[in-house]
Amino acid sequence: MTQLKSGSLLQGGKYKIEKVLGQGGFGITYQAITQVEVKGPLGVIRTEVSVAIKEFFMKDLCNRDEHTSQVSVPSSGSIQQVDNYRKKFRKEAQNLSKLNHPNIVKVLDVFNENGTSYYVMEYIDGGSLQQRVKQQGALSEKMVLMYTQQLTSALEYMHRNHVCHLDIKPGNIMINNERTQVKLIDFGLSKQYDDEGSQTSSTPVD
Incomplete structure (x- = not known):
């Protein structure tokens, strides 16, 4: 087991x-x-x-x-x-x-x-972007723009805090049930850096 x-x-x-x-x-x-x-x-x-x-x-x-x-x-x-x-x-x-x-x-x-x-x-109950596209097809232009703005905001925040995700893909982007918000998950390959840009940690966990 x-x-x-x-x-x-x-x-x-x-x-x-x-x-x-x-x-x-x-x-x-x-x-x-x-x-x-x-x-x-x-x-x-x-x-x-x-x-x-x-x-x-x-x-x-x-x-x-x-x-x-x-x-x-x-x-x-x-x-x-x-x-x-x-x-x-x-x-x-x-x-x-x-x-x-x-x-x-x-x-x-x-x-x-x-x-x-x-x-x-x-827990995010709406499934991943990968599942959404597979089941329902391409997103509308409006949804693509909304999700892109949200993800860009998340990445800007992470980079200000010296964190790089390094595994952004549809399977690691979760959508809420209302389809109004996305959240980035799975930081198993992420790396963290200090103020000088030197790597401080990384964890290959999936």
Whole structure:
């Protein structure tokens, strides 16, 4: 077994895994639910919302115990390599959590559990631009202009904060259900630079 089972709990029940959204060579992304407090005219109520959770898991080097969900590295020669990538994954997630832009997916939480690392993002329910074009054909000129302006704004913000995405493609551009907003996701190949232009970090996690 490589993936967490549906119904698995993380952070003492704070997050409940619902299903797998995707898996690459370095990570697994899940849809999960969590509870949040919402203030309304009748006071504060708790309600469930969906989130996306990315788990660091190198599929060619990691194993998972199907009973405990604990992730391990069977080959002693690969332990250090996997741990180095995991630390970079966590550091990158912490750096991304500092980005705050309406057209960049928001990182909400970062934590270690099951012998590996996770980060939690807002869940975007409208599908990717790639899926949208495949299912419904070309976008209208009006929508292309709107989405391009939003993505340009996101890229300008990232570059001011010394972050380069390096993997912009339709599959990494999510659209909300109302089709009014796009958000850039998947910073697995992104690189960060200091004020002098020297690279400070990169994490090949997909």
